[in-house]
Amino acid sequence: AQSVAQPEDQVNVAEGNPLTVKCTYSVSGNPYLFWYVQYPNRGLQFLLKYITGDNLVKGSYGFEAEFNKSQTSFHLKKPSALVSDSALYFCAVRDNSGNTPLVFGKGTRLSVIA
Amino acid sequence: DSGVTQTPKHLITATGQRVTLRCSPRSGDLSVYWYQQSLDQGLQFLIQYYNGEERAKGNILERFSAQQFPDLHSELNLSSLELGDSALYFCASSVGGTLSTDTQYFGPGTRLTVL
Numbered sequence: 001a002q003s004v005a006q007p008e009d010q011v012n013v014a015e016g017n018p019l020t021v022k023c024t025y026s027v028s029g030n031p032y033l034f035w036y037v038q039y040p041n042r043g044l045q046f047l048l049k050y051i052t053g054d055n056l057v058k059g060s061y062g063f064e065a066e067f068n069k070s071q072t073s074f075h076l077k078k079p080s081a082l083v084s085d086s087a088l089y090f091c092a093v094r095d096n097s098g099n100t101p102l103v104f105g106k107g108t109r110l111s112v113i114a
Numbered sequence: 115d116s117g118v119t120q121t122p123k124h125l126i127t128a129t130g131q132r133v134t135l136r137c138s139p140r141s142g143d144l145s146v147y148w149y150q151q152s153l154d155q156g157l158q159f160l161i162q163y164y165n166g167e168e169r170a171k172g173n174i175l176e177r178f179s180a181q182q183f184p185d186l187h188s189e190l191n192l193s194s195l196e197l198g199d200s201a202l203y204f205c206a207s208s209v210g211g212t213l214s215t216d217t218q219y220f221g222p223g224t225r226l227t228v229l
Contacts (some may be wrong), residue, residue, distance in 0.1 A: 032214050043116065043204055043220040044157075051215045090157065094214050101172050102147075102218060104157040 002027040004093050006105035013081045014113050021076040021108045023091030033074040034092040034102065035065055044090060050074060061085070081112045117141065118221035120205050126227045132193040135224045139186055139207030145169070146188040147208070147218055148180055152201040163188055164211030195228045202226075 003026045013019045025031055032051055036044040048059025055067045065076045074091060091105045117140035127133055139146050148160040150173075159172035163182035174180075177195075182188045192199060202225050206218040 034217070036220070043118070043222045044206075045116070046217050046219060049215075049217060096214050100214065101159040101162070101170055103159070106156045 002031075002093055002095055002100065002103050004091050004103055004105035006089075006091055006108045008108050009106070010109045010111065012111045012113060015083055016080050019078050019081040019085070019110065019112070021089045021091075021110060023074045023076065023105060024072050025074060025091070025093040026072065027093055027095040029095040029097050031072075031074075032094050032096060033065070033067065035059065035063070035074075035076050036090045036092065036104075038088040038090065038107070040087075047076070081110075083112050083114050086110055086112045116219040116221065118205060118207050118219055120203075120221035120224050122224060123222065124225050124227075126229065127195060128229055129195055129197060131195050131228075132191065133195065133226065135190040135192070135203055135205075135226075137188045137190070137205030137207075137221060139188070139205075140219055143207035143209050143219070144186065145208045145211045145216070146182055146186070147206040148174075148188070148190050149204040149206065149220075150201045151204060151223070155201075157204075160190070162211075169211050192226070197228050200226055200228045 005024045034049045035047040050067045058064045088107045119138045144165045147162045151157045160174040162170040180190045202223045204223045205221045208216040208218045
């Protein structure tokens with residue numbers, strides 16, 4: 001069965017500093033990995049996904065994520081955090097077997113302090 | 115704005131009652147997914163419909179059912195409601211039904227409160 005772990009419930013970072021939100025996964029085949037962001041009282045917004053190819057994926061709002069197969073990780077990064085990046089971030093995975101549901105992590109709350 | 119719409123935004127009802135949540139997918143999307151988000155369970159996949167037919171089932175209770183209509187909108191029916199059903203219910207849509215690479219786009223959600 002596939003699973004996702006987001007080991008940090010909360011990440012605090014100062015505005016202008018780089019940020020990292022961690023994600024590790026477990027799937028039986030090749031993984032397809034996604035990051036979503038949820039602002040208060042809003043639905044989830046798609047940020048980026050890794051399907052194949054370059055391990056560094058660039059997405060919306062200056063975010064990027066690095067796929068590391070040996071460490072089964074897909075950490076979300078941004079070089080310079082903004083206060084407006086404060087939100088709940090979800091990592092999700094599905095395998096390439098066909099019609100498997102998208103499995104989400106528990107979420108990491110990012111707080112960017114001015 | 116993802117292009118996925120959900121109604122109503124908020125729903126307050128009593129235990130034992132039945133409610134219907136509605137979702138319209140993005141234009142051109144054939145798949146609709148339903149998720150439940152609660153504080154203790156996180157985001158749980160309930161069910162997927164593709165072009166009117168059930169495609170995948172997750173942790174959906176027998177008291178819950180869904181359908182997708184010919185115009186591709188979907189409804190999630192929750193019956194014999196219990197306090198523990200209080201949650202945010204999200205609908206998502208994607209272009210295809212079987213492609214694991216498809217991106218799912220989420221609606222704003224319906225917040226259900228059962229008193």
